[in-house]
Amino acid sequence: MKITKEIIERIEGEATLELQWHEGVIDFAKIKFFNFRGIEKILEKRVLYDAIAITPRVCGICSHSHALASVLAIESCFKNAGDVLHISQKAQDIREIILNAEKIQNHIKWYFFTIFSELQKLSNTPFEGNAFKDKAWFHAQKAIVESLKMGAIFSGQWPHGSFALPGGVTCDPVRSDFIMAQNTLEGIVAFCEEYLYGMPLEEFLSFSSALQVMSSVRRLSYGIETMIELGFDRIGRSHDRFLALGDSFLYEEPSKAVKTTVLSADSKHVHESLEHTFFSDTHKGYTYSKSAQYRKNYFEVGPLARMMIGKDVLIRDFHRRFKDATLTRVVARMSECAHLLLRTRELLSHCDITMPSFIPPKANPHDLCGEGIGIIEASRGSLIHKVNVLYGHIHSYDIITPTVWNLGNGDKENPSVAQKAIMGLDSIEKADFVFKSFDVCSVCTTQ
């Protein structure tokens, strides 16, 4: 059997795909991530609140998701100890605005820095990338700057802000801060309307058919057409099972979906596995990435999962035509970006600043003992932080990142989400792009 090792470049961090070939087709793929940093261990024995400052450093592109997951985990510790914290609606809104800013920049960055560039490369081999050259790349970078500026009005900075604590948020904005955030957001909306969707947001979000999206002439429709030309409407399909364990405006409650059937889900059924990792066997292990399962099954997390669980009409139409192919996955992420922009516009216009930003816990955090879990729907999917605390100090800390759900390793009989999507492909180039359609982040995977 032929085995090839492919280095995957131009992702968050680095990964290697070890591909096993049979008669010109990928029979199995091992996904390898190296360069483990050990944040869970670093947190042990530290004061509980240190997790809020340190866990954002798991990942430079989703640091505020980690900050929030950490805060939610500690708030759940307080709750389990009998101190149910009241988080004002204002603080909840500000947390969501900050989180949305991070997701909007992520989606724009992924499409314009990675996907668009990869598609051009696939359809035109001499293409050497668009970074620091292409006019649209600079416009996208400007939109990224603006998105994070909008969030930083409330978070102080991005990345690695520490804007929330158990009980609320630390900022105390005035109305002019909201005015500035609104104006900044409109700049991002204008960019997306002109360069991504080619139409007003509301029009895009009113669509119920894939054909309507493809009638535009902008980057998204270019991407869709190119993906169809290259066959990505038929490949990259995985288990067609989806999971979203955190809260989102896109659906009513944390749920799972098998194809189009949506059922409620509970994080107690999550199982984390060390199989195939260096942690379980230093010799036979081949990656630092753990893997996660729900009731012993691999589920895809991320924008496609959220849109399927939210029964989004447009993405359901893509799914009806193309199933969970690479094309559907890409469009779901960019469609979620439109929803996030509109949702953030609503939050900014309705936030009541007369409410308190922060209501401190009654219990002393130094006396806390017990467990807590915090779940956030981050850019790439469900992010879980679990903490076990002993008299205000971290006894153990466990992080399950979205990429662990999508990019962990199963085996040939029960492959993980990305493995399943890659198996059966007939070229390295296709495998590389299908892999990247999951918005790969190796730093989260090997935290």
Place this chain on the structure above:
Amino acid sequence: MPPKKSTIVWLQGLTCNGNSHSFFNYPQMPSFAASFDMLYHPLLGGEGSFETLLDGTSSFDFLILEGALSQDESILQKFNRPFSQVLNNLSSRAKTIVCAGSCASFGGIFRLRDPERISGALFRGKEAGGYWNIKHNVINLPGCPVHPRWLVDTLLLLHQGEKVFLDTYLRPKEIYGYLVHHGCLRNEYFEWKVDSKQLGQKEGCLFYEHGCQGPMSHANCNKILWNEVSSKTRAGSPCLGCTEFDFPRRALYETQTNMSLPQTPVGISKRAYYSLAGVAKSFKIERLERKLIDENN
């Protein structure tokens, strides 16, 4: 003929990518691109593959290092090669090495996993001697993450042939000569020793109860601001001291006290600080006890 561009190669060690993403926040990117060619960046690629880059022998102007470093192959490797092989190749071809962020400068958070084997380029925390013992072309730009302007301003100064003056930790003085405290909106509360009784409010200083490291941390965060609009302290969150060699300290949200007295600001003697603090605290300044914006009064 357009002026010659400087060339950059960006290399990552043990990192969260935060410095790369902070760099992507640079607001005047077209101006940056007019002066620099990014020969390779891990998130963006380059004109050739990483392998092609390593096979080359030509020199370039700047090697930007992001992340903590290690000679130990079991801790750090780059695309199936020992990291040291990659770094030795690239560092020998670079005119200047710029450490972007606290990890590359001092070891940062990830050094805590194995302080003996993980370090910054020339420092292990405070101690001199890191990945290299001596190297004369290194500039440290600590911060978790580096501010995009710290990086781009420094690169542009060097590109223009200017000299960059460095402190003992090899940090540019024009950036790290300031303290985070400078420009903090809560300065008046610090002067009169009015504590922020509760987080989530505009009023009060975060130094006395909430662990703010602003008066001890070298950086111009509150002069140039983050993302052009704010900073940790402006958003009501204590400075974590992320530009210093000892980041992250323990109990980051708590003020460490000695006989119930906090640490004194940089370069101010205990006698001077506590005398003045005692006097300031003996006055009750009514205005500073009230809300900054009171709609009813």
